[in-house]
Amino acid sequence: MTLDVADRADSGIRAVRTQVCELHAELTRYGLVAWTAGNVSGRVPGTDLFVIKPSGLSYDLLTPDAMIMCDLDGNKVEGDLAPSSDTAAHAYVYRAMPHVGGVVHTHSPYASAWAARAEPIPCVLTAMADEFGGEIPVGPFALIGNDDIGRGIVTTLRVSRSPAVLMQNHGVFTIGETPRTAVKAAVMCEDVARTVHLARQLGDPVPIGREDIDRLYERYQKVYGQR
Numbered sequence: 001m002t003l004d005v006a007d008r009a010d011s012g013i014r015a016v017r018t019q020v021c022e023l024h025a026e027l028t029r030y031g032l033v034a035w036t037a038g039n040v041s042g043r044v045p046g047t048d049l050f051v052i053k054p055s056g057l058s059y060d061l062l063t064p065d066a067m068i069m070c071d072l073d074g075n076k077v078e079g080d081l082a083p084s085s086d087t088a089a090h091a092y093v094y095r096a097m098p099h100v101g102g103v104v105h106t107h108s109p110y111a112s113a114w115a116a117r118a119e120p121i122p123c124v125l126t127a128m129a130d131e132f133g134g135e136i137p138v139g140p141f142a143l144i145g146n147d148d149i150g151r152g153i154v155t156t157l158r159v160s161r162s163p164a165v166l167m168q169n170h171g172v173f174t175i176g177e178t179p180r181t182a183v184k185a186a187v188m189c190e191d192v193a194r195t196v197h198l199a200r201q202l203g204d205p206v207p208i209g210r211e212d213i214d215r216l217y218e219r220y221q222k223v224y225g226q227r
């Protein structure tokens with residue numbers, strides 16, 4: 001028996017709903033969010049749809065069925081609750097960056113402290129070169145309510161190897177091929193934001209040379225992990 005197209009789309013949607021729901025537990029596990037201020041979304045493969053957290057719902061109450069499905073203009077197409085207030089920014093990223101399969105937003109404290117100063121996090125740790133391929137850049141100040149946040153994320157990340165951007169005076173947005181890799185980038189962003197902050201308390205962190213950053217990034221992106 002073969003699944004028809006509609007059945008395949010249904011099983012894909014179910015899988016993304018479950019994955020996006022479960023990944024919110026990582027935001028609390030790693031201390032990236034206070035109250036409900038953080039969200040994960042995931043593109044439904046092969047469709048013009050993505051799944052995102054509902055607005056204002058406690059992380060403890062999230063279920064796969066509570067997740068909201070939206071089109072790439074950010075309009076709700078399935079779900080009982082209102083989608084996250086950051087839905088327009090997520091939708092803009094999916095429209096503009098077809099390779100992106102997952103987007104995460106947090107106000108994680110150390111990274112947001114860099115955002116509050118509009119200061120990029122310099123690449124002074126090999127783990128940063130591995131994951132981000134250089135500094136973590138700052139995106140423009142933007143108010144919620146139109147496409148300004150989404151546009152700021154995309155214009156900043158298009159000219160960077162980093163999957164994370166610090167939106168000025170706001171917080172972190174990360175992208176990934178999957179929702180899980182976007183969550184990993186959010187976790188790693190907060191980790192290096194904290195470490196570089198600590199390093200600066202006692203002196204000036206030593207930059208890593210461009211060629212060494214390139215070598216570390218190449219190796220990590222192509223060779224590291226289970227292949």
Ligand SMILES: [Zn+2]
Pocket residue numbers: 105106107170171
């Ligand atoms: Zn925010």
